[in-house]
Amino acid sequence: MTEQGTEQDTKEQDQSRGMRLAYYPGCVSKSTGKEMDLSTRAVCSALDIALEELEDWNCCGATHVANDLISVGLAARNMAQTDLPIMTPCAICYSNLRSAARCMDEPTVRAKVNAALTKKYSGAQVKHVLDVVIDALSKDPDKVAVPLTGLKVAPYYGCLMTRPRGGIDSPEYPTILEKLIRYLKADPVNFRLKTFCCGGPIFTTEQQAAEDVAYQILSEAKKAGAEVIVTLCPLCHLMLDAKQKSLETKRGETFGIPVLYVTQLVGIALGLGPDELGLNMNSVSPVPIIDKVYESMT
Amino acid sequence: MAEIGKDKDAGFLKEVVRLAGPEVRTCIQCGTCSASCPTASLMDKKPRQIIKMVLECRKDEALSAKSPWFCTSCQACVVRCPRGINPRAVMSAVREICEHEGRVPKDLSYDEIFQRQVRENGRVSELQISGEYALANPKSTVQAMELGLEMVPRRKISLERVKVKRPEEIERIFEELGKA
Numbered sequence: 001m002t003e004q005g006t007e008q009d010t011k012e013q014d015q016s017r018g019m020r021l022a023y024y025p026g027c028v029s030k031s032t033g034k035e036m037d038l039s040t041r042a043v044c045s046a047l048d049i050a051l052e053e054l055e056d057w058n059c060c061g062a063t064h065v066a067n068d069l070i071s072v073g074l075a076a077r078n079m080a081q082t083d084l085p086i087m088t089p090c091a092i093c094y095s096n097l098r099s100a101a102r103c104m105d106e107p108t109v110r111a112k113v114n115a116a117l118t119k120k121y122s123g124a125q126v127k128h129v130l131d132v133v134i135d136a137l138s139k140d141p142d143k144v145a146v147p148l149t150g151l152k153v154a155p156y157y158g159c160l161m162t163r164p165r166g167g168i169d170s171p172e173y174p175t176i177l178e179k180l181i182r183y184l185k186a187d188p189v190n191f192r193l194k195t196f197c198c199g200g201p202i203f204t205t206e207q208q209a210a211e212d213v214a215y216q217i218l219s220e221a222k223k224a225g226a227e228v229i230v231t232l233c234p235l236c237h238l239m240l241d242a243k244q245k246s247l248e249t250k251r252g253e254t255f256g257i258p259v260l261y262v263t264q265l266v267g268i269a270l271g272l273g274p275d276e277l278g279l280n281m282n283s284v285s286p287v288p289i290i291d292k293v294y295e296s297m298t
Numbered sequence: 299m300a301e302i303g304k305d306k307d308a309g310f311l312k313e314v315v316r317l318a319g320p321e322v323r324t325c326i327q328c329g330t331c332s333a334s335c336p337t338a339s340l341m342d343k344k345p346r347q348i349i350k351m352v353l354e355c356r357k358d359e360a361l362s363a364k365s366p367w368f369c370t371s372c373q374a375c376v377v378r379c380p381r382g383i384n385p386r387a388v389m390s391a392v393r394e395i396c397e398h399e400g401r402v403p404k405d406l407s408y409d410e411i412f413q414r415q416v417r418e419n420g421r422v423s424e425l426q427i428s429g430e431y432a433l434a435n436p437k438s439t440v441q442a443m444e445l446g447l448e449m450v451p452r453r454k455i456s457l458e459r460v461k462v463k464r465p466e467e468i469e470r471i472f473e474e475l476g477k478a
Contacts (some may be wrong), residue, residue, distance in 0.1 A: 031456040058420040066390040068317070069476075070471060070476055113475065113476065164377065199337070202370050209340045213370075
């Protein structure tokens with residue numbers, strides 16, 4: 001597939017308050033990424049963004065569908081279900097939808113794929129929740145009710161948030177997450193491995209290799225002095241949070257670094273409660289950072 | 299497929315080009331892909347070497363390499379390749395050819411199980427995938443249970459059966475686009 005064409009912008013929607021978006025939660029929102037889904041819904045509601053879940057969404061294929069045209073077809077079926085901009089909290093779904101939208105700019109690909117679809121694709125605007133949240137906060141910074149003053153946050157983009165090229169930020173040195181962290185009055189640490197892959201896509205099949213990669217990322221976050229790592233992808237979250245304890249045991253090192261979805265971190269700053277954000281679902285307890293944040297307020 | 303030497307197979311290059319794009323023919327062997335790859339240090343043959351094998355039609359060597367199974371699809375190579383090649387797609391293509399020819403190094407590949415679930419249900423359930431993979435690859439059971447112990451008490455395992463409302467459309471995507 002060639003890289004021609006730009007991101008679809010044919011369905012530019014009103015960006016002001018009270019906006020409506022189509023919501024594509026992705027498969028993990030029902031299981032290992034439940035807190036991602038919960039916190040996304042809670043944060044959007046607090047920011048006056050109405051989410052309409054796609055009526056019959058399907059899996060994007062993640063990184064496990066080798067045939068690119070089938071991948072495009074799966075993504076296009078989702079995008080064809082709405083005329084609203086589509087938002088997802090998952091960087092993998094986001095990357096797949098974006099790649100597909102770009103491929104569908106080519107008339108031959110679009111014709112082939114549309115022939116297999118019941119509802120035809122005619123263009124789409126794809127957003128990650130990071131996009132939406134940063135936009136809302138830039139317009140209404142007063143929404144930050146609980147400033148995260150002094151909290152040291154490692155901005156972890158992972159691989160697919162900025163890839164393929166042409167999306168939300170540079171694939172080599174993105175800074176948009178740092179911008180959001182500053183909106184929340186927290187301090188982004190200098191995190192060298194911020195776009196390094198977490199190893200997640202191969203953790204079942206090549207456990208050792210995946211753990212080596214995740215270990216490097218956690219070590220780097222610790223070296224950088226991070227008190228919390230913020231993630232944009234459920235697989236990154238799983239590798240760094242759910243597997244952190246087992247990595248500590250295997251490598252004989254202590255990390256104890258909470259890993260929050262970006263919507264959980266934003267939710268804390270908006271003053272939302274732990275249950276609304278699913279904070280009790282994280283493996284490494286985020287209680288110490290919440291204590292710190294509220295202490296600094298008093 | 300045409301044999302053009304005792305270990306060369308011209309059809310192999312053609313098939314990779316079909317799956318991964320014609321740009322692969324323009325590779326200058328600069329090694330940027332290998333240098334960018336987060337798992338290259340763990341690979342027997344680096345991405346640059348796999349591409350060289352493809353270009354030289356050394357199918358047997360390419361299909362015997364373990365490296366395509368270490369690719370995480372992170373696309374670091376894709377955004378950096380100075381020739382606009384998609385090395386990630388080359389790795390996927392080699393894996394797909396392995397699957398077609400029954401040369402998957404694992405008893406049953408994870409991608410195969412994942413794709414079958416997407417094809418049948420339109421969505422995936424992590425519990426079902428891990429379960430099926432563990433049955434075929436008993437060595438992975440320990441890791442699956444370790445993760446289960448993290449997820450179950452946090453209610454992050456779903457027993458719900460997932461299925462889209464219009465599975466026939468998903469079947470058409472796999473059937474028609476798979477052979478296009």
